[in-house]
Amino acid sequence: MASTAISESYMIIIAIVTASILSAAVLPSVSQITQVYNNKAQDFKIESETNIKVIFSFGVSDENTVNVWVKNTGKIRIPSSLIEKSDVFFGPVGEFSRIKYNATTGSKWNYTIENDLNGDGIWDPLETIKITITLDSPLSTGDYYVKFATFQGSWSDYDFSI
Amino acid sequence: MGGLANVISSAFIILLFMNMLTLYYSASLKSADILRTGIDEAAESKKLEIRERISVDKLVAFNSTIVYGNVTNLGQTSIAARDFNKVDVILVYTALSNASKVSVRLSYDSTKTSANGWRATSVYTNGRLGETLSPINTPSASSGMWDPAETVKIEIWLNLTNAVDNTQGISLIVASPNAVVSIASI
Numbered sequence: 001m002a003s004t005a006i007s008e009s010y011m012i013i014i015a016i017v018t019a020s021i022l023s024a025a026v027l028p029s030v031s032q033i034t035q036v037y038n039n040k041a042q043d044f045k046i047e048s049e050t051n052i053k054v055i056f057s058f059g060v061s062d063e064n065t066v067n068v069w070v071k072n073t074g075k076i077r078i079p080s081s082l083i084e085k086s087d088v089f090f091g092p093v094g095e096f097s098r099i100k101y102n103a104t105t106g107s108k109w110n111y112t113i114e115n116d117l118n119g120d121g122i123w124d125p126l127e128t129i130k131i132t133i134t135l136d137s138p139l140s141t142g143d144y145y146v147k148f149a150t151f152q153g154s155w156s157d158y159d160f161s162i
Numbered sequence: 163m164g165g166l167a168n169v170i171s172s173a174f175i176i177l178l179f180m181n182m183l184t185l186y187y188s189a190s191l192k193s194a195d196i197l198r199t200g201i202d203e204a205a206e207s208k209k210l211e212i213r214e215r216i217s218v219d220k221l222v223a224f225n226s227t228i229v230y231g232n233v234t235n236l237g238q239t240s241i242a243a244r245d246f247n248k249v250d251v252i253l254v255y256t257a258l259s260n261a262s263k264v265s266v267r268l269s270y271d272s273t274k275t276s277a278n279g280w281r282a283t284s285v286y287t288n289g290r291l292g293e294t295l296s297p298i299n300t301p302s303a304s305s306g307m308w309d310p311a312e313t314v315k316i317e318i319w320l321n322l323t324n325a326v327d328n329t330q331g332i333s334l335i336v337a338s339p340n341a342v343v344s345i346a347s348i
Contacts, residue, residue, distance in 0.1 A: 128337075
């Protein structure tokens with residue numbers, strides 16, 4: 001009787017210790033997994049709040065410059081350091097290529113904030129930037145394509161003819 | 163004794179697992195909440211864009227430095243006059259100075275003090291001067307709403323350096339605050 005009670009006590013202690021060890025091993029992993037989920041959800045939220053639209057683009061035959069106006073239609077404020085990480089693609093339809101930001105050689109693009117309403121130098125929601133693409137060869141007549149993609153991958157494109 | 167001890171140890175183990183599950187689900191709910199907020203805000207932006215619609219017409223080159231245009235709100239939502247500075251007005255024309263084709267975005271300037279700019283001069287409702295709802299106090303446009311079916315007459319002015327050759331074609335591009343675009347040409 002006493003020996004049964006003792007062995008039962010041992011089993012109880014073993015069960016409790018085992019459960020504690022298991023939870024101590026699993027809890028940090030659960031915590032890590034939930035952190036990953038939260039980070040992914042946060043990234044998705046930022047991506048869905050980052051929205052832009054090309055409203056107009058214009059170029060002239062025999063000239064090297066193309067103007068592109070892009071509006072921030074999202075909820076995110078985009079500082080200059082992140083505008084510079086945007087991607088600009090331009091060229092004849094089907095033959096466009098990526099243009100480098102502020103390149104020292106070859107084609108390049110630069111920008112200005114057209115209506116910096118609060119003067120903070122940040123591309124705020126509903127503000128518009130003007131992208132100036134300077135090409136290393138003049139434009140000729142034909143159909144052209146321009147695409148602007150933000151640091152988060154949100155993009156907008158525009159077709160026009162010269 | 164044995165039965166009571168089993169119950170206690172079982173209860174302890176169950177409590178531990180319930181703790182882990184609670185932690186996991188509460189974190190999942192937080193992720194779901196963040197996702198829901200992101201989706202809601204994206205949907206709200208799209209909703210605004212769908213409800214906004216404008217149309218540009220009656221483009222007139224008054225002279226080489228003044229251009230007028232009518233912009234009608236054809237959408238289902240009003241645009242506050244204080245948000246006119248979020249409207250984009252772009253002019254494409256042949257420059258009088260050197261006959262080159264140029265495109266220029268004009269800044270909103272209700273006081274007409276800048277060298278180049280645009281402002282709202284009057285508002286029409288179904289062709290009749292004036293508005294019934296939330297009238298805009300043009301040209302300062304510091305208050306009022308640009309309601310559906312109302313037409314705002316805009317005045318674009320340019321300095322002599324940027325003067326327009328009004329014997330050549332002119333295009334006016336207007337984008338609403340949520341980037342809904344309309345184009346008119348003469």
